[in-house]
Amino acid sequence: MPYWPVVAAAAVALSFAVDAVPTPRASYRPAAAVSLHLAAVAVLGGCGIAITARPFFSIGVAIVLIALLAVVSNAKFESLREPFVFTDLSLFSQVFSHPRLYLPFLSLGKTLVIVIGVAIAVTGFFIENPIGVHVRAMAALVAAGCLAICFALSNRVPLTLDPMEDQRRCGFFAVFVAYLINGFRRAERRAFARAVAHGPFASGQPGTRADVIVVQSESYFDARRLSAHVLPDSYANFDKARREAFEHGVLTVPAWGANTMRSEFAMLTGLPSTALGYARFYPYMFVRSACASIAGWFKRGGYRTLAIHPYYASFFGRDRAFRQMRFDRFIDIRDFGEAARVGPYVGDAAVADAIIAELRRSDDKPVFALAITMENHGPLHLESVASGESTSRHTLGDDSRWRDLTAYLRHVENADRMIGKLTDFLRERARPTVLCFYGDHVPALPRVFDALGATPATSDYFIWRNFGERFGEQQGIHVENLGFAIQRAMTQKSVGIRVESQSEDAAHAEY
Numbered sequence: 001m002p003y004w005p006v007v008a009a010a011a012v013a014l015s016f017a018v019d020a021v022p023t024p025r026a027s028y029r030p031a032a033a034v035s036l037h038l039a040a041v042a043v044l045g046g047c048g049i050a051i052t053a054r055p056f057f058s059i060g061v062a063i064v065l066i067a068l069l070a071v072v073s074n075a076k077f078e079s080l081r082e083p084f085v086f087t088d089l090s091l092f093s094q095v096f097s098h099p100r101l102y103l104p105f106l107s108l109g110k111t112l113v114i115v116i117g118v119a120i121a122v123t124g125f126f127i128e129n130p131i132g133v134h135v136r137a138m139a140a141l142v143a144a145g146c147l148a149i150c151f152a153l154s155n156r157v158p159l160t161l162d163p164m165e166d167q168r169r170c171g172f173f174a175v176f177v178a179y180l181i182n183g184f185r186r187a188e189r190r191a192f193a194r195a196v197a198h199g200p201f202a203s204g205q206p207g208t209r210a211d212v213i214v215v216q217s218e219s220y221f222d223a224r225r226l227s228a229h230v231l232p233d234s235y236a237n238f239d240k241a242r243r244e245a246f247e248h249g250v251l252t253v254p255a256w257g258a259n260t261m262r263s264e265f266a267m268l269t270g271l272p273s274t275a276l277g278y279a280r281f282y283p284y285m286f287v288r289s290a291c292a293s294i295a296g297w298f299k300r301g302g303y304r305t306l307a308i309h310p311y312y313a314s315f316f317g318r319d320r321a322f323r324q325m326r327f328d329r330f331i332d333i334r335d336f337g338e339a340a341r342v343g344p345y346v347g348d349a350a351v352a353d354a355i356i357a358e359l360r361r362s363d364d365k366p367v368f369a370l371a372i373t374m375e376n377h378g379p380l381h382l383e384s385v386a387s388g389e390s391t392s393r394h395t396l397g398d399d400s401r402w403r404d405l406t407a408y409l410r411h412v413e414n415a416d417r418m419i420g421k422l423t424d425f426l427r428e429r430a431r432p433t434v435l436c437f438y439g440d441h442v443p444a445l446p447r448v449f450d451a452l453g454a455t456p457a458t459s460d461y462f463i464w465r466n467f468g469e470r471f472g473e474q475q476g477i478h479v480e481n482l483g484f485a486i487q488r489a490m491t492q493k494s495v496g497i498r499v500e501s502q503s504e505d506a507a508h509a510e511y
């Protein structure tokens with residue numbers, strides 16, 4: 001078959017051409033990355049030939065699969081400023097069960113490219129005549145050999161676990177394959193298990209019995225940092241809470257525009273993303289056994305521990321992970337049957353009501369509750385905005401560039417009302433209570449940010465309590481240190497005294 005070298009060369013050239021599509025583009029590829037790319041393409045093509053007995057179809061499918069990953073990666077990058085990584089494959093099933101959260105980020109053009117590619121591949125299958133068994137057997141051997149090469153090379157590709165930097169240095173497909181193989185190695189799972197087993201909340205328990213409420217507010221941050229055009233009224237209760245707070249400031253989080261579970265896991269475990277290896281991209285996927293968390297720390301002190309989330313408990317695998325993290329109960333969408341929706345999701349007001357209802361339960365046990373809001377999730381560009389609606393929220397006008405900002409601030413106002421409702425209730429409550437409120441990440445508003453020339457990366461937090469002195473101390477911290485700040489708020493009584501189970505600097509030094 002003298003034409004096979006030409007076919008193979010064309011396939012290799014096409015694979016590298018497709019690999020140049022994803023952003024950011026590779027500026028340099030070391031030999032290990034080039035070799036891994038070639039070996040992975042051979043695995044795809046060889047497996048296809050062995051299964052379908054159609055060489056041209058199989059090679060075409062291999063190229064289409066790489067192109068599909070490239071298109072999806074660009075869609076993700078445009079919205080979330082991060083390339084497609086291996087853990088995104090585990091979220092693939094959620095595209096069908098929760099399509100509104102994913103499909104709107106694929107533009108019509110990208111969708112057409114995917115449809116056309118699939119149609120061409122299917123057509124090729126029926127046109128091409130199948131080959132003999134001996135060629136299929138040879139293809140299977142080639143695929144098996146190249147798979148072994150992939151496993152050997154994946155550890156040799158120079159990776160930093162910064163997807164942007166790695167893709168610039170090594171190319172999209174090689175990095176994707178290296179992450180995929182390395183991320184699922186047994187050694188990686190063991191390293192993750194060791195990290196969480198020795199986390200800062202693995203031992204000890206609270207010495208006081210104050211109730212603790214943590215509210216993780218979806219996509220919340222102080223948008224006034226973007227521009228003076230954003231009006232302050234949407235943040236009235238937030239500002240009041242900060243003035244009365246034990247502590248407040250900007251919050252450094254390991255997520256941008258989405259990937260809530262990264263910030264959430266960091267808060268719950270006290271572990272920075274650098275301690276998690278490949279699990280940093282989707283930590284809950286790696287939680288398969290007991291996992292030390294601040295919920296477990298409270299539970300050892302006799303607390304009732306519960307999670308409140310007005311969406312599906314199975315989303316992100318939270319139901320499984322939270323059991324391992326010692327949550328007693330999970331109040332999810334099933335418990336919000338008649339709650340008011342704001343857009344497609346349960347509103348923040350209903351979450352505040354659920355928190356207050358739990359605090360009113362007659363029970364001698366103190367409460368630790370994590371509430372995860374959903375109202376401001378987006379995609380915001382699917383929401384309708386009435387003419388003139390922007391005037392109370394910003395002074396940029398009703399131009400289409402600012403519609404998403406108007407919709408976003410509309411939800412921020414509801415989050416602000418939730419803050420007011422909770423703090424008003426807690427002021428009248430005799431039982432000592434600490435309220436921690438923080439944003440999991442900035443919203444996915446790339447067009448708004450580009451138009452304003454801003455690139456926000458940090459969210460905001462405050463820790464408020466209905467007892468003791470109110471210091472109003474302002475300091476920026478990392479989300480994994482919120483637990484330490486909560487511990488201080490539970491125990492610190494006067495200025496100049498700090499009681500900590502472990503300092504932030506010590507935690508970072510250890511992990």
